Amino acid sequence: MKAWSWDRYGPPDVLTLKDVAEPAIARDEVLVRVRAASVNPYDWRHLRAHPKLVRLSIGLRRPRPGLVPGADLAGVVERVGDEVTGLRPGDEVFGEVRLGSFAETVAVPHDRLALKPARLTFEQAASVPMAAHTALQGLRDAGRIAAGQRVLVNGASGGIGTFAVQLAKAFGAEVTGVCSTRNVALVRSLGADDVVDYIREDFTEREERYDLLMDIVGDRSLAELRRPLTPRGTLVIVGGIASARGGLLGPAAQMLRGALASPFVSQRIAAVRWRPNSTDLRFLAGLMEEERLAPVIDRTYPFAELPEALRYIERGHARGKVAITL
Incomplete structure (x- = not known):
């Protein structure tokens, strides 16, 4: 599969699109074929290691080899681990990971996913988590x-x-x-x-x-x-x-x-402490199905233009969210 990676801290130009092995899944994880993602300040902070405290979790001098950035995602379930219930291959889902969503597939803990609201596109759903x-x-x-x-x-x-x-x-x-x-x-x-x-x-x-x-x-x-x-x-x-x-x-x-x-x-x-969980995702999905909540998307970029999307979000003037399509 193709995934974005980085081997040194810096601006979005440090990202490289590579061919890498598809991730294995643990017993409590789900393999999701990513159809859309979205970018957050969280992502460029990891790229630049700003603040420096970020380095404690991903590498002091440089990012650990093989790391893929990205948190938000929406896509289709391909496989589920032995301990996963409530999700099955073919389900359309949305959710978040600590790292890894800027890739064609990603392994996601099952308790960080929820079924995608039917009325939302993948780009809209990926802009939510x-x-x-x-x-x-x-x-x-x-x-x-x-x-x-x-x-x-x-x-x-x-x-x-x-x-x-x-x-x-x-x-x-x-x-x-x-x-x-x-x-x-x-x-x-x-x-x-x-x-x-x-x-x-x-x-x-x-x-x-x-x-x-x-x-x-x-x-x-x-x-x-x-x-x-x-x-x-x-x-x-x-x-x-x-x-x-x-x-x-x-x-x-x-x-x-x-x-x-x-x-x-x-x-x-x-x-605020960011705590990804499926219970809150289902609550948000319910509000969106009732049309009481909707994502605002400023711009959408193709997967190959992820660095440009990050440059745009880093300027700090995006109206709502910036989505990525795969």
């Missing part, structure tokens, strides 16, 4: 969102943000999105009750107060982010591109600062 999971777990688990709350999403037009706006509305919140001028109409179309154009207005200086603020951008201090919250409000730190360009910890630095400050302030400060 990591971004929607992060938005869901940020709002529900870290943020403890409740109906009737006032929620602000900073970075509402990106991959995570477009899902966060829709999910907050699905949970019954009043939602304000923060984005640039060119994305105001998009964020309104997702159901936002109010939209702040950050080019014209600083959302941290508004008189309005919010019960929950999800920061996806990562370019503001904790003091600034706490300012528009109610005294008992919750700040959820995702860790965006602005906080991940370099340094040892990247987004984790802001998360660490939040954890240290939280015991000494009246507001809750929580961080």
Whole structure:
């Protein structure tokens, strides 16, 4: 099969499309023929080892041989391990892996897959897992969102943000999105009750107060982010591109600062931890079947142009997601 790989850290140009052996599957894994994937900041962070903390898991001086990048995928089940139930060859699925989806086939733990919603294309389904999971777990688990709350999403037009706006509305919140001028109409179309154009207005200086603020951008201090919250409000730190360009910890630095400050302030400060699982994927699939949630796809690239897709997402101005077709 063909798969993308890299043998040194750097920009997307370090990627090479190679012929490699098809992966073997463990007893609890599923072999999926990939029909589509999508790119995330997570992917270029692995390519560049930004932040440097990434090296601890994939190689200190260079990536370990044979690693394939990529997390999101949608495709067709080819084989299942002996311990897998509920999935069979021919099923159309979507899900995520830690690494490996930028390939023609990938071995996926069965508990990181769910059946693809019938109304979604493979490209749409592949655009869901990591971004929607992060938005869901940020709002529900870290943020403890409740109906009737006032929620602000900073970075509402990106991959995570477009899902966060829709999910907050699905949970019954009043939602304000923060984005640039060119994305105001998009964020309104997702159901936002109010939209702040950050080019014209600083959302941290508004008189309005919010019960929950999800920061996806990562370019503001904790003091600034706490300012528009109610005294008992919750700040959820995702860790965006602005906080991940370099340094040892990247987004984790802001998360660490939040954890240290939280015991000494009246507001809750929580961080999102990406936890792939099939239960949440099925929940998201249900919302999509009900047409209460939909991926926003900015651009679609063929598999052979993956480096260009990564260059585009790395610039930080994608509206929603960027998909890859195989």
